[in-house]
Amino acid sequence: MAADHETFALGDVTLQSGATLPAARLAYRTWGTLNAAGDNTIVMPTFYTGTHVRNEGYVHALPALDPERWFIVSINMFGNGLSSSPSNTPPPFDGPRFPAVTLHDNVACQHRLLTEALGVGRIALVLGWSMAGCQSYEWGAQYPDMVDAILPFCASARTSAHNRVFLEGVKAALTADAAFADGDYAAPPEAGLRAFGRVYAGWAYSQTFYRERLHRELGFETWEELLLDWERDHLAWDANDLLAKLRTWQLGDISANARYGGDFERALGAIGARAILVPCTTDLYFPPEDNAIEARHMPNAELRPYVSAWGHCVASPGREGSDFMRFLDGCVAELLKG
Secondary structure (H helix, E strand, O other): OOOOOEEEEEEEEEOOOOOEEEEEEEEEEEEOOOOOOOOOEEEEEOOOOOOHHHHHHHHHHOOOOOOOOOEEEEEOOOOOOOOOOOOOOOOOOOHHHOOOOOHHHHHHHHHHHHHHHOOOOOEEEEEEEOHHHHHHHHHHHHOOOOEOEEEEEOOOOEOOHHHHHHHHHHHHHHHOOHHHHHHOOOOOOHHHHHHHHHHHHHHHOOHHHHHOOHHHHHOOOOHHHHHHHHHHHHHOOOHHHHHHHHHHHHOOEOOOOOOOOOOHHHHHHOOOOEEEEEOEOOOOOOOHHHHHHHHHHOOOEEEOOEOOOOHHHHHOOOOOOOHHHHHHHHHHHHHHHO
C-alpha cells in the first residue's frame, strides 16, 4: 500500500443497541495479495490500545505470517481514533455521545469490508491479542462457514465479571479528574489519563513480574519508571476513545445476539473452526481457567497455555525474538497447514 492505511465507508450503521452510527468508517492496512480463489486471507483485528501500526509488529515477529503467501488484513476497531470514534465523529455523536459499539458490531462491519471491498471469500485464520483475540471468537461464532481457524491469545469469548470490575477501576481513575467534565473536556484530562495508565500497569503484568524485577528487561530500573512510561503512553490517547473501547470490552460476549440468545455454550459449540486457545498462566485479565471452560465446548479447540511471569503483556507486539513469539509462530504455522 502506498499510504499507511485505507478507509472503508460503511454508510449509516445500525448497531446492536438499536442506535445508528452515521457515516461510519473502518480504517485498515493490508500486506500481501489476495489470491484468485479469495481464500488466503488472515485477519488481524486490533486490541485495546492498538492500531494496525502495532499489529505490524506481529507480521515482523511471526515468520508464518508470510505476505508472499498470505493476504493479511489488519482492521482497526471502532473507538481507536482511526476507525469511527468519539474523537473523530461529528455532532451529535461526538465525545461522550458516541453510541455503544459491541465486538459483534465490529465484526459485522469487518465482514462487510472483507466481502464488499476486498473480495474475500474465505478466511484462513483470525488471530489476535487481548480484545483482538476476543474478536477472533466473534468471527468464529458469527461466520462459522467462512472461518477456517482462529488463534486468540490472552483473550476470551466472554468478558468475565472480574474483568469488568477491573475495567471499572481504571475508568473510575480517569473520570474522577475534574477536567474530564463528564466527557466534554476543553483540554485532555491529564491527571485522569495518568491515573488510568498507572492503575492499568498493575494489572498488565503479574505479581511475579514485579517481584523478580523483570521490568529491567524493558529498560526500566525501577517499577516507578515503568509506571511513568504507562502514564506517558496513555496521555497520547483521547479519553473518550479509551472509554468507548472499554465499554466495548465490557460488553464482550459471543452469545449476546439474536442468533444465540445468550446461550454461551451453544455459541461456543457453533465455532467449528480449528482453534488453539493460548492463555498466559499469569494473565490477570484472561486467566487460563476461562479458556479451559471455552475449550470444553468448542468442537475443534485445543487449550495451549503459555507459562510465563509476564502476564497479559507477554504477547505485546514488539518483543521480536522472545520465546513467546516463537511459540506463537508455531501455533500460526500449525493452523495454517490445515
